[in-house]
Amino acid sequence: MRGSTSPWPFTADDSEDPSSATFRQQWEAWVNFSLFKARCVEAGILDQPTNPYGLPADQIVEGLETDPLPTSQAARDGKVLIAAQYLAVAGEKFYERLVLIPRRAFNNNANTNMKAAAAIALHRGRARWSLWAARLEFLALHGGLSRPVAETLQMARRRVVALEPVLFPGMAMRR
Template identity: 95%
Template structure:
């Protein structure tokens, strides 16, 4: 991988000390005569714009500077084909600039491509927590990842294994795991500080990006060592008592609801459809019995999640946007396994 000579500035979720945060994390804006929503939009954009500028300034390679411009243009664009065009531009940047200008990698295309893909993943997963989870920029960043997987396949070899970038390369899960670890909110942080709230906002943003990846099947690879992130659903829906601090309480529950609202089909498949198929398609007594137990447990957990979504929406002391997501998630859970909820199908 590329060796950096300077320390790397970290996105919002990586910073545990207000005094250490770079300027773009302080979200300071001059007053302007427009609505609060406009202010929020501009503040949100200032974070990721400044992050890309910081990345551009710390890299001396003009190819890297152009690369940051691709991401900036993607996140500023409203064009329908913005993600497709950005993916094509990223692929072209590798062919035209990245590899030819690196003499040590010029005759080692496999190493150069692996190095380049690692940079792409770093930028994607470091931008994800900086983009509001309900923003168009968040959606476009995810769409870019989808479009990268549609590119004409290149390949590279590492440790005698052949990989296709963005499809089955190991760096995806390495970077995803590292950013997940870095982004998790620090329980030791002062709950009254702006940093504490920012960490939870970043973790919500990052978790929804992962939920989108789950829904799209990007985490279905056999090489995925992490599986479905069901532990975050358990944290938000099955853990009592929930945190008393509003930011943490809203965050844990919202993330659980997001996973079910966005990627409920994947969790339903794992908990219910897979053991149901095993039960129906096997004649071996032991296998059939094991499948029946797994199906019973899956259906019980599915019913529990639906009940908790309903209870927390009514009695959880949560903010209005979280309640709305809980209600959406419950509708999704009921629709996926309506036999467990007689009478609910007509009311959803």
């Protein structure tokens, strides 16, 4: 990764030509690996107490919260598709970590300091959840992505909205 903190094994800035077939194949392999990892997350394999990695939210953050997206079509489609796949396949696990656990902590704590910390975590989790839904919709419509990737983003957005519909009063019914 050339000293980068990015979760991606390579970037569009690498010495390889981003328009080459090899570059596209590398991205497709990374997308497939990430889909496998999303299925492992959903199955609870990464929930083990001995797992030091936790949930791979960094790839969702990188794909949905980072601007600008790569100029290469393969890299742009790949980054966004991986984020969408994690939310479409393992969205419930991310929702649990970002929203449900802080909500339970807030509701079950009598200690004022613990309750305040849980309230902050809940607020941040719900804000991130709302941001992800909005970015999924925006990128699907205006991200310059290929049609299959845009469709996957719409599917992921529907999953995000369905898990916390109270955050999206107008979006829940839109298709």
